[in-house]
Amino acid sequence: MEIDDLTPAEARVWRAFPRGELVDFRTADDEDPAEGADWGPERTVRASVLRTLLLDGPRENGEIPSLDLSGARITGSLRLQYAAVEVPVRLKNCHVEQVPRLYGCRLRELNLSESVLPGLVAHAVRVDGVLRMTRTRCHGTVRLAGAEIAGSLYLEGARFHAAPDTEGPVLQLNQAVLRADLWAPGLRTHGTTRLTGAGVAGQVNLRDAVLDAGGGTALDAQNLVVGTNVTAGCLRARGLLDLRGARVPGTLDLAHASLSRPGDVALRATSSVIGELWLFAGERIEGALRLRRARIDSLSLDPEMLPDEVYLNDLSYTALVPHHPAERRLPMLERDGDGYVPYAYEQLTAAYRRTGDDDAARRVQLAKQRRHRRTLPWYGRAWGCLQDVTVGYGFRPMRALAWLLTLLAIGSAAFGLEHPAALKPSEAPPFNPVFYTLDLLLPIISFGQETAFAPRAGYQWLAYLLTVTGWVLATTVVTGVTRTVSRQ
Incomplete structure (x- = not known):
């Protein structure tokens, strides 16, 4: 592309690129990129121009090039499938009209913070630094399945809302590999967030997030592997939280959370391995709780959060905190959807014995015999x-x-x-x-x-x-x- 083909706005971006200078088209700090469709040619840049810059843009000796753009309206489709982009890409506070396509692309850094996009296609993308989508708004799907990010993925305050007829999850991170953190406090999604088989070397932070999937799956994190903690305090989830087979060596924090899926399973962590599970100080779970075959070192469980239906068969835990009398813990065993589960009583008994409360342990064993009696014929x-x-x-x-x-x-x-x-x-x-x-x-x-x-x-x-x-x-x-x- 020749320089003579560029509009004044594009020429400004072209000149700034070799020196890595910021081009800021904003007229006010508080303007909303969602209204960017009305922005004029003085701040409109074609995606094809950006593609040319990223793949074969000008260079200057002694300078570090980068694409650093703020407050622009980007028209056309930014297509970088399988490309190797050696410069940082920062498109902040921008209004992107068409879905960027970055499938299989390799990037130094990608920053889409506070921009508005119709979606993002970036399966198998490789980012050598961090990927930032802080307070980014997407009204389509964000596809990052199989992504490999050397740093962290920042989604704090992001809003992802797909159309009702959209197929698949609104946020796809299945099989993604993050060498640092998934940082998403305050994330808002309308649809499914998929983390199936993902690996996060650091922590997953979903504090204050709102995951709304109606009656579907709000968070699909089956076989998720986390290096430290999953922080989801004050999370509000409307739909299933599926953590089957997850590995969380630190804390799975659901304190002060609100989990709702009436008439179906609200939280499933079957066959998972968790260091500490925090379920306390939140609203009563609406829907069933499934912890079958889970292995938990410390289970912090508030009896008031438990729903009417639980599944605890083969659940094992070392400690059950805080310490409550047996009369407050026994109702959860009576609610087991699998009926009489002797193993659940033995686990609770062992937890009380480890704390030295032999009287509570005897009460649990007595309750076990009474529960078993209801399964016997009349003479038994x-x-x-x-x-x-x-x-x-x-x-x-x-x-x-x-x-x-x-x-x-x-x-x-x-x-x-x-x-x-x-x-x-x-x-x-x-x-x-x-x-x-x-x-x-x-x-x-x-x-x-x-x-x-x-x-x-x-x-x-x-x-x-x-x-x-x-x-x-x-x-x-x-x-x-x-x-x-x-x-x-």
Whole structure:
């Protein structure tokens, strides 16, 4: 392209390029690039001119060239597929009329901050520095699948809103590789954000972000691998947060978050490996919570955030914080959509034992037996009720002593008022109502009273009752103690 073909605005950009100087067409600092369609020729630059500059622009000895443009209206399509651009590209506060196409392109640096675009096609792009889209607004899809960025990707305050009939996610970062951070606090998306299989060496920051996908998938981050943390405090997500198979060695921070997908799954982190998961101080989750097969070192879970339906089968965690009484933690196990899950009770028991709260651990185990009882046939439920009432399935051993003392008092009082007759008066020992009652209650120990005396009439039925009750009580005690010992 010859210099004579350039408009005055383009000539200004052409002259500034070899020296890397900023060309700022703005007339005010607060002007809105969304109104750039009305900007005149005095600030309009053709994309073809920019392409020529980037691929074969003029150079000056001792100067570092770059394309540094602000407040311009860019017409036409900037096509740089498979190109190698050796200079930084900064198109800030610009109004871009057609979708830039950077598929397979290699760039030194790309800055589209505060610009307005109809979208971006940059699959498999390679950026040797950083890619900035700070407060960028796109009313189409941003395609960065397979991108490789040596620095960070900055999306803070960006707005991505695709048309209702647009196919695919509004922000595509699947299989992308970021050598530093994904920095996107305050990001706003309308549609799906896809991070499937992406690798971020640093952290992912989605604090204060709003991800709105209606009833679809707000964040698809399956198999995401992060070097440190995922910070998503105060996140507002309308749709599914899918973190299946994700690897987050640090913290997955969802504190103060609002997750909503009524009638379906709101948060799924099945088969994920997470250092710390923070789910507290936020609104109650609307939708199901799935943590099946997840491995979490520290689970910070606020009972008030839990939805009506959870899936915790094979979830393992080392610590459950903050410390709450067992009565506040047990309802989440009752809500498990998989029904009775023994492993979930064992995990909660182990968490309490690690903190030294043995009483809470016993309460969880008792709740487990009661929950299991509801899955048994009628005769199993009957036997379970008997164990529960008598000795609390072995977790309330003092109940057995209370029952023995109560029955001993009843029997001693009854037989103390009406002594049973001796079978052999000349050989019978002196009658003792307390030891006689103990003989009836304890099936193994004998004090010689039961064999020497025989009650009559109603007292005989009382003796039968005490004997049967003693056997039942002894059996339940042995069953409970055996269960406790085997668990230890």
